[in-house]
Amino acid sequence: MIPEALHVDDILDDPSISIIVCTGAGGVGKTTTAAALGLRAAQRGRHVCVLTIDPARRLAQAMGLTELDNTPRQVTQDTGDGSLHAMMLDMKRTFDEVVEAHADPERAAQILENPFYQALSSSFAGTQEYMAMEKLGQLHTQPDAPWDLIVVDTPPSRSALDFLDAPARLGSFLDGRFIRILTAPARGAGRGLGRLAAAGFGIFTGVLGKILGAQVLTDVGTFVAAIDTTFGGFRERADETFRLLQQDSTRFLVVAAPEPDAMREASYFVERLRSEDMPLGGLIVNRVQAIDVEIMTAETALAAAERLTHDAGDEVLTARLLELHADRLRIRERQQHITERFTGAHPGVAVAQVPALAGDVHDMTGLAEIGELLCTPAPG
Template sequence: MTAAPQPEPTQRPARAPRQPRPGPVAPPMDLDALIADPETRIVVCCGAGGVGKTTTSAALALAAAEAGRTVVVLTIDPARRLAQSLGLVELDNEPRRVDIPGGAATGATGQLHAMMLDMKRTFDDIVAAHSTPERAQQILENPFYQALSSSFAGTQEYMAMEKLGQLRASEQWDLIVVDTPPSRSALDFLDAPNRMSRFLDGTMIRLLMAPSRAGFKFASAGFLLFSRIVSKILGGQLLRDISAFVAALDTMFGGFRERATATYELLRRPGTWFVVVATPEPDALREASYFVDRLSAEGMPLAGLVLNRTHPPATTALSATRADGAAEEVLEAGGPGAELAAAALRVHAERMQLAAREQHLADRFTSAHPEVAVRTVPAAAGDVHDLDGLRSMGEELTGPDGDTPTGTPRSRVLPARRR
């Protein structure tokens, strides 16, 4: 008895190759229009440390001056790179005029000034301006004040806010560009006024102020008990220095809060724009994401993200895979110049892989913040150390969106995949 024939297995239709999903497309950022707009009065460049905020700030300030604005750029970078880039020997707490070669020849009517925040001098000026000469002398000579004004956590960020308020109140410049401090967290700049207020309202400060406010007899029992406990922790001399400092500073506390509130509100008004700067690295973009969320929560105006030091390839017509394959074929074929041609193809493949990685990170940011405009800035061949370097960076920041060697929009590192 023969076995019944088995039915032939049905063949499943071959699956169509999976098409790559198109990445998110960020809106373009028109920094050229933003800095040329007379309604724009303050531009704050912020982000994690080491992402190029200082050069971005200086390049935008130079571009604005060459567009006819009267600009001052305030840097908090102690490395003095900005002074060198602007052709100055040094920068200090007062604005210095920057000579722009060729400005008259091009018809530019703007002016550029630059300054570097001196944290202690700014604090000293506040003390002198808001107290009597005798009281100011007491404060300035107090050891605790000298430590506070030089190294207290958050003082640099707070003084940057103070200096910004002073520059804006002077009405001397129609555009102020601020390079925020190189804090470990980019949020420190926005948190500085509240941190200073919390310090001034802290339990220790209020107890130390009790004798000067309510009279020593009224507060003596609680204060003496408190002082004995704290003296064991801090040391008697430090406690006396702090107490004398607080007593001398008491009349200025309201002024600190008022100015902090006024400057914070200044950052929320029309005419102020925040430019978040990051590099195509996970930590820097994570910090940028936190900052964007905070600005949104506070209702502060965000111009967009500058993705600095990207590595776009010279051409996007040849993929990394095809370049690697072509390198192998060239070596197998041999002939004069084969090794050189293969090396060039492999360099291109590596550049394409790096650009793809950077674009992937940028896409993740855009997926989380689809409304945030993006401007990519290619990495310079070397350090930006003069006005020409700043001008070249300014052109990358403000150039037309599609005016690139490969035609890739300046909002991207690589072209968007077709849908």
């Protein structure tokens, strides 16, 4: 089944679209794709801010992301009427800023010093995902922002879905009934719970205290008490970001490589976006084996190579080049098969295929080249 071609330029040029989220499994080139899309949109006249999570060092340098101050910096690059800003997420700093913005200085200091907060803000499994969404929300609502389009690269989650779940998870965790009861003994532990559940709760806190040590529970309690009175509604903020992602001004681009694992993850993600009513732009398949011209089939090439080596031995250059050609065709065939399987399962999803470049991308010229390839529809 031949997929419908994804016209990336149409998305970049649509002024009603203000957020593009690049998502997909780790190692498929999400960050490079996000950066290339940002640059291309800017060159086409948009005012863009690229939010990246963990760019390769040289790519970060190319975009001028040398200062880690957690705010977007203008990228010095000729983009005509458009403009390009870029920033790299500092998750701890973003969390600290949320605290500082919503608590009075004394209470903020108290929260920032809390051991549980420190652990939560630097190593909680969902914090990076949550803070990426928080930052996206901030960038989107920033008054007088010099951008009208935000391109965001999602964190390299163990599962690409984490970033959708993390805000809600962290939000409901901090806001949840469990933590309130657990941490507010003064308010009467278990009040509002049935007697049976309250008994279960006793076991729970007992076991938790046993495993973690009582100090941890105390730290959690102090933290939640401090955070509760100053900016209750973590969940509300998370929900707001979630709704923002459901709006028609957002487009998700699922990024994959033509490998079974990456495509499986992409499939899963497409289904998930659909069930969450999140607007899917399409699928970008990176690193596709390019075939300029198919001069002969793989079988013909191999047969010809065989004849040559049979007659004249391994040293014949043409024989080895024919084998290379056959390799490329076979890889291409396999990749096409993998992509077609995806399209069979998701016929409505438009696909853009980006040929693999011989080298790595780490300058603006390379990004511009990727942008060009992204927007040259070559389905199937």
